[in-house]
Amino acid sequence: MSKVQVMEHPLIQHKMGYIRDKNTSTKEFRELVDEVGMLMAYEVTRDLSLQDVEVETPVTRTTEKRLSGKKLGIVPILRAGLGMQQGILKLIPSARVGHVGLYRDPETLEAIEYYAKFPGDIEERDIFVIDPMLATGASAVEAITAVKKRGATKIRFICLVAAPEGVDVLKEAHPDVDIYIAALDEKLNDASYIVPGLGDAGDRLFGTK
């Protein structure tokens, strides 16, 4: 069964308050989403494996630790997932990047795929699927299904704000995928927006609407 981790780090909580604020400008919103993406990547990569390496300091030889070279990949869900991409790449710059384009049909709430491009060796990589919002869960379920179809087997999902409804749907559809959340909110409203939420993440990131 999926592990669900809500990241209660004070810096994440502090920044989430500004991200939610409707008076936060597009520029600040973009910067904050990038920063929270980076802080979440720090937590999510806590279990990366290390190997011993010999290093010569100016004084002596010593044994140090280095990442063991596990191949990683991130897959932002377009559009809003792009807002977290750079922040995560700052910490894991060698990760390859795939993209899956999905939009939520406003009537049916179905996630409609319009784009997909993944690294050729995706099946060898640990994959982080990223999107600021987990609302009904339809988009995350579709994106992870698309990634699995290309052969990836070790997948985690990282989001800023999740509704309990979406967490349940994702756990049910992909019980092998662990879920990392900056804030677990109260519910969905009648339009399936997250409450209290932050509004439409894509529109706020890109200044559309």
Ligand SMILES: O=P(O)(O)OC[C@H]1O[C@H](OP(=O)(O)OP(=O)(O)O)[C@H](O)[C@@H]1O
């Ligand atoms: O859990 P769900 O109910 O599927 O909703 C979440 C999805 O909705 C938003 O995308 P949107 O459809 O607004 O596309 P956009 O990123 O292009 O704005 C958000 O970025 C998620 O991908």
Ligand SMILES: O=c1cc[nH]c(=O)[nH]1
């Ligand atoms: O609250 C929500 C729900 C779906 N997509 C968003 O961007 N925000």
Ligand SMILES: [Mg+2]
């Ligand atoms: Mg949107």
